[in-house]
Amino acid sequence: MRFTFYINSSKQEFIVDKGIFKRTHLSIPLEKIQQVNIDQSLVQKIIGVYSIKIDTAGAESKEVSIGAIDEELAYSLKQQLLQNPVLHQKNASVQNENINPSAFIKISALTLLKTGLTSNYGQSLLLLCGFIYAIIHHIKEILKAFNNDNGQIENFMSSSLSLFSISFLIPLVLLILLATSVIRTFIKYFDFEISRHNHSLLISSGLFAKKNTLITPNKVQITAYSQNYFQRKMKLFNLELKQAHGGHDQSGKEKRNTNLVLPGCSPVEKDEIIKLILSQLPPNGRVYKPNFRFLNLPIFFRIIIPLIIYTIFYLNTDIVKPFLLVAVFYALTGIAMLYISYKNHQITVTDEFIIKQSGIWDITHEIITPHKIQTIAAFQYPWHKSLDIGHVNLHTAAGTIHFKFGNYTQIKKLVNWWLFQVESSNQNWM
Numbered sequence: 001m002r003f004t005f006y007i008n009s010s011k012q013e014f015i016v017d018k019g020i021f022k023r024t025h026l027s028i029p030l031e032k033i034q035q036v037n038i039d040q041s042l043v044q045k046i047i048g049v050y051s052i053k054i055d056t057a058g059a060e061s062k063e064v065s066i067g068a069i070d071e072e073l074a075y076s077l078k079q080q081l082l083q084n085p086v087l088h089q090k091n092a093s094v095q096n097e098n099i100n101p102s103a104f105i106k107i108s109a110l111t112l113l114k115t116g117l118t119s120n121y122g123q124s125l126l127l128l129c130g131f132i133y134a135i136i137h138h139i140k141e142i143l144k145a146f147n148n149d150n151g152q153i154e155n156f157m158s159s160s161l162s163l164f165s166i167s168f169l170i171p172l173v174l175l176i177l178l179a180t181s182v183i184r185t186f187i188k189y190f191d192f193e194i195s196r197h198n199h200s201l202l203i204s205s206g207l208f209a210k211k212n213t214l215i216t217p218n219k220v221q222i223t224a225y226s227q228n229y230f231q232r233k234m235k236l237f238n239l240e241l242k243q244a245h246g247g248h249d250q251s252g253k254e255k256r257n258t259n260l261v262l263p264g265c266s267p268v269e270k271d272e273i274i275k276l277i278l279s280q281l282p283p284n285g286r287v288y289k290p291n292f293r294f295l296n297l298p299i300f301f302r303i304i305i306p307l308i309i310y311t312i313f314y315l316n317t318d319i320v321k322p323f324l325l326v327a328v329f330y331a332l333t334g335i336a337m338l339y340i341s342y343k344n345h346q347i348t349v350t351d352e353f354i355i356k357q358s359g360i361w362d363i364t365h366e367i368i369t370p371h372k373i374q375t376i377a378a379f380q381y382p383w384h385k386s387l388d389i390g391h392v393n394l395h396t397a398a399g400t401i402h403f404k405f406g407n408y409t410q411i412k413k414l415v416n417w418w419l420f421q422v423e424s425s426n427q428n429w430m
Contacts, residue, residue: 002017002019002020003016003017007030013027014027026064028054035055037055037214038050039210039212040206042209045208049070050070050074051065051067052069052074104194104272105193107192107193107263112190112263112264113182115189115236115238116184116186117181117182117230118231119362120185189206192205196276201215201216217277219243219244220241220242220277221244221368221372221397221399222368222399223239223241223277223368224241224242224365224366225238225240225270225274226363226364227362227363228363236264237266238261238263238264239262239263239265240261241262242259242398243259244397274367282350285348287346287347287348288348288410288414290345290406291387291405291406291407292342293384293405294342294345294404295339298338303334303335307331341359341360344357344358344360345357347401353368354368356401356402368396368401370418370425371422371425371427372397373395373422374395374396375394376392376395376415376418377393378393378408378415379391388407389407390406390407391405391411392414
């Protein structure tokens with residue numbers, strides 16, 4: 001009963017008053033709001049309420065969380081924030097604004113199916129392994145409860161792993177992985193659409209839990225898009241809009257909640273979103289590639305040391321000898337993956353943009369503008385001085401762009417150029 005919130009139009013602030021014995025008055029300038037989430041879980045959908053979360057860059061969690069408000073009030077608040085000229089850095093009259101934005105990107109069910117079939121293999125595999133492990137663990141616990149755990153599960157698994165069963169099991173696992181990925185994609189991104197309203201984006205999606213997210217493009221710190229081999233054949237891209245966080249090391253869950261993923265975009269849709277965020281498509285620029293010594297440490301620690309350990313066991317015990325082909329396959333596959341990572345590691349520099357490319361299977365391009373750089377760290381190890389090799393880290397409010405084993409003379413020139421752009425720019429990073 002004592003929880004109230006409202007927009008103070010004269011001060012352009014979002015106000016929250018709460019608390020019983022200890023009263024809290026929270027005032028958030030509208031221009032500092034970077035993201036507004038209007039969510040509706042399955043339970044909330046049944047009882048007809050929504051939750052609203054308002055995020056700013058200075059908080060370690062959501063600045064404001066309103067747990068249950070009715071639909072009319074939720075969307076009234078959304079419209080107020082959509083129309084507010086301060087939030088969008090506009091001075092136009094609110095009465096002249098269009099309050100019924102139309103979706104300019106909608107992802108069809110067929111596109112979601114293609115996206116689910118061509119992405120999230122790693123997450124689906126981990127989910128499947130965790131599910132199988134949980135089942136085996138609970139069965140063993142039940143057997144222990146009845147004092148009947150005599151290794152039946154281990155004996156069953158060892159006796160069942162024949163060549164025939166493995167040839168049947170592998171396609172079954174692949175089928176389950178693909179099905180899991182497709183189901184997860186549909187649950188999260190069903191009815192996905194993006195609406196444009198003035199200088200804002202309204203993103204909505206969800207099958208059981210409906211989520212509406214309002215963001216302003218100028219608050220996006222890093223614009224990234226990725227594509228793997230299958231997605232390239234289908235002409236699909238996954239976009240990610242990375243926003244500022246609360247100044248602490250984020251967990252994986254926090255990053256997923258702060259960053260917005262736009263799945264299954266066509267090349268035209270990808271270019272349209274990038275132009276909306278960055279005002280233009282990044283032109284071709286000068287490409288900088290790493291020295292081949294980029295491969296030295298990864299090969300030593302990930303290939304050579306494991307092979308040395310395997311060789312020691314191979315020469316002193318018979319347990320690992322049947323896995324010789326596995327070790328050879330691991331070494332060849334690992335070297336190939338590291339080489340692909342080396343070939344894809346590069347940075348492209350133009351007058352307005354910095355584009356970092358990286359990846360092995362999913363090739364990712366991360367785009368930043370120099371005025372959003374907060375710290376530049378260029379460094380060189382003593383043993384690389386004679387080789388003129390160095391590294392540079394570009395720190396932004398949404399994460400760090402790393403470029404390793406580049407020409408250090410070129411890196412120093414780039415650092416001076418970026419510093420000049422940061423100091424001479426009139427643009428704000430938020």
